[in-house]
Amino acid sequence: MRRVHLALCQQHVAQHPMNIRLREAVDRIREQSGGRVDIQVFPTASSAAIPTCCRSLRTGAIQLFNLSGLILSTFVPLASINGIGFAFKDYDQVWSAMDGELGAFIRAAVAKSGLYAFGAMWDNGYRQITSSTHAIARPRISRVSRSASR
Secondary structure, X not given: OOXXXXXXXXXXXXXXXXXXXXXXXXXXXXXXXXXXXXEEEEXXXXXXXXXXXXXXXXXXXXOEEEOOHHHHOOOOHHHHHHHOOOOOOOHHHHHXXXXXXXXXXXXXXXXXXXXXXXXXXXXXXXXXXXXOOOOOOOOOOOHHHHHHHO
């Protein structure tokens, strides 16, 4: 019986809900394949590990990397399109686009880089813009943002 061993880098810490579900999926894959498919998950503990995971993916040291389009855009610029603030009005619109023609267009760009992107993506959260100090409800520059950019 041929066995397949894969290494998967995950951008979240081990306790993150996405990592918990990923480990459950990996366990089910191992069980349902009768142990023929074994995926070892490597959660990252800091953003400093992400560039290492990117290099490892490109060189083949790891075979899978669950990452955001914004991280992927460091070598496939088009992949960041789903991270453009206020480009989508809500979850329904972003998922319709990513599951449809826009997602297919992005996956084609990923393929040109020598990587493969699965047809469906994990929901890693959808944000218009993230701020640690206050809610940003509309696409306007806040006083705090203007003063910070001077």
